[in-house]
Amino acid sequence: MAAESGKSWVLAVTAQTPTNIAVIKYWGKRDEELILPINDSISVTLDPDHLCTTTSVAVSPAFTHDRMWLNGKEVSLSGGRYQNCLRELRSRASDVEDEQKGIKITKKDWEKLHVHIVSYNNFPTAAGLASSAAGLACLVFSLAKLMNVKDDHSRLSAIARQGSGSACRSLYGGFVKWIMGKEENGSDSIAVQLADEKHWDDLVIIIAVVSSRQKETSSTSGMRETVETSMLIEHRAKEVVPKRIVKMEEAIKNRDFPAFARLTCADSNQFHAVCLDTSPPIFYMNDTSHRIISCVEKWNRSEGTPQVAYTFDAGPNAVLISHNRKAAALLLQRLLFYFPPQADADLNSYVIGDKTILQDAGIQNMKDIDTLTPPPEVKDNTQTQKYRGDVSYFICTRPGRGPVVLTDESRSLINPETGLPK
Numbered sequence: 001m002a003a004e005s006g007k008s009w010v011l012a013v014t015a016q017t018p019t020n021i022a023v024i025k026y027w028g029k030r031d032e033e034l035i036l037p038i039n040d041s042i043s044v045t046l047d048p049d050h051l052c053t054t055t056s057v058a059v060s061p062a063f064t065h066d067r068m069w070l071n072g073k074e075v076s077l078s079g080g081r082y083q084n085c086l087r088e089l090r091s092r093a094s095d096v097e098d099e100q101k102g103i104k105i106t107k108k109d110w111e112k113l114h115v116h117i118v119s120y121n122n123f124p125t126a127a128g129l130a131s132s133a134a135g136l137a138c139l140v141f142s143l144a145k146l147m148n149v150k151d152d153h154s155r156l157s158a159i160a161r162q163g164s165g166s167a168c169r170s171l172y173g174g175f176v177k178w179i180m181g182k183e184e185n186g187s188d189s190i191a192v193q194l195a196d197e198k199h200w201d202d203l204v205i206i207i208a209v210v211s212s213r214q215k216e217t218s219s220t221s222g223m224r225e226t227v228e229t230s231m232l233i234e235h236r237a238k239e240v241v242p243k244r245i246v247k248m249e250e251a252i253k254n255r256d257f258p259a260f261a262r263l264t265c266a267d268s269n270q271f272h273a274v275c276l277d278t279s280p281p282i283f284y285m286n287d288t289s290h291r292i293i294s295c296v297e298k299w300n301r302s303e304g305t306p307q308v309a310y311t312f313d314a315g316p317n318a319v320l321i322s323h324n325r326k327a328a329a330l331l332l333q334r335l336l337f338y339f340p341p342q343a344d345a346d347l348n349s350y351v352i353g354d355k356t357i358l359q360d361a362g363i364q365n366m367k368d369i370d371t372l373t374p375p376p377e378v379k380d381n382t383q384t385q386k387y388r389g390d391v392s393y394f395i396c397t398r399p400g401r402g403p404v405v406l407t408d409e410s411r412s413l414i415n416p417e418t419g420l421p422k
């Protein structure tokens with residue numbers, strides 16, 4: 001553990017990890033402690049330029065206990081899920097040597113050394129955008145690098161899974177399957193990459209962050225209540241999802257957008273149906289979510305073939321996956337027509353992420369939104385009502401890469417002298 005000079009030292013690693021959106025949903029656990037699901041799931045990893053977690057981790061003999069800071073505030077690491085990840089990583093740590101700094105850490109030293117973890121999400125943690133998926137994946141990935149854990153990404157995914165189920169899918173870019181596994185100890189409940197982000201790079205994703213006043217049921221308690229009370233969930237997990245997984249893998253492999261869109265929408269709708277089948281029923285979507293579904297369904301039907309797929313997690317936000325840039329621009333026009341911003345909003349903060357979609361939609365300023373005409377598929381007046389302010393903002397993004405180490409020292413969130421947040 002010694003640094004040659006005898007004085008204390010800090011060794012740090014920084015990593016960036018994406019979030020992901022499931023297109024075949026994970027809902028229901030067969031083991032609460034190990035976080036083992038009752039069905040396989042498939043996700044698309046989102047571009048970390050727009051939605052990601054950055055985490056710096058450090059080790060030093062001067063640290064007295066494990067500590068973590070999330071978005072600028074110190075948070076407790078005492079929760080079982082964090083502790084499970086830390087224990088699993090420590091047990092797999094290897095020797096680390098930094099000749100320049102004269103640091104030598106042996107496998108055994110890791111049992112006694114403490115770590116500092118500093119993490120930022122580049123999107124609002126409270127917006128319901130699966131921040132814990134990116135967050136726990138980043139924590140596991142960065143600590144694995146620091147501790148020289150030699151396991152591959154799939155083995156790391158089994159550790160991240162114990163922090164937050166869907167975090168296991170954030171260990172890869174592109175299209176990812178979380179295999180439920182059969183083993184009681186969860187060793188085969190891992191994520192695998194189906195295709196990387198370049199495989200299907202026409203897809204454009206628009207997320208509508210929907211304003212919500214309602215306190216949502218947490219996923220953890222929601223899925224427990226579903227497993228305990230829903231009669232539909234068993235049919236979903238045993239009969240429906242296994243067949244959908246096969247079809248979805250095929251659709252992704254062949255870049256078959258109509259099949260991909262139909263499966264994605266059907267699976268989102270069935271997930272919300274099992275939530276309604278829970279006692280007491282769980283409502284994650286709200287009127288705005290339902291209006292977005294109607295808008296997409298009407299447009300898809302009028303085109304004769306799907307242009308856009310929708311999917312909703314445990315909250316009212318819509319994740320809309322468009323076939324290509326042209327479809328995304330037409331979608332954005334429709335969304336801005338129905339859900340214009342409040343009068344005092346500014347366009348730059350109302351549509352964030354990849355702004356080129358806004359240009360393709362021909363929208364340069366707020367006036368352009370006011371002059372949008374009703375979509376051609378709408379024929380009666382009742383469908384042209386506007387819902388100003390019901391969407392907080394839109395994020396334009398695309399499928400993205402998996403975790404990366406950031407080697408540029410300026411990206412570190414930890415002060416290399418003190419080991420505390422910068």
Ligand code: ADE
Nearest residue numbers: 053119120131132135136
């Ligand atoms: N939960 C939400 N965001 C997180 C993060 N960045 N790290 C750990 N847990 C989180």
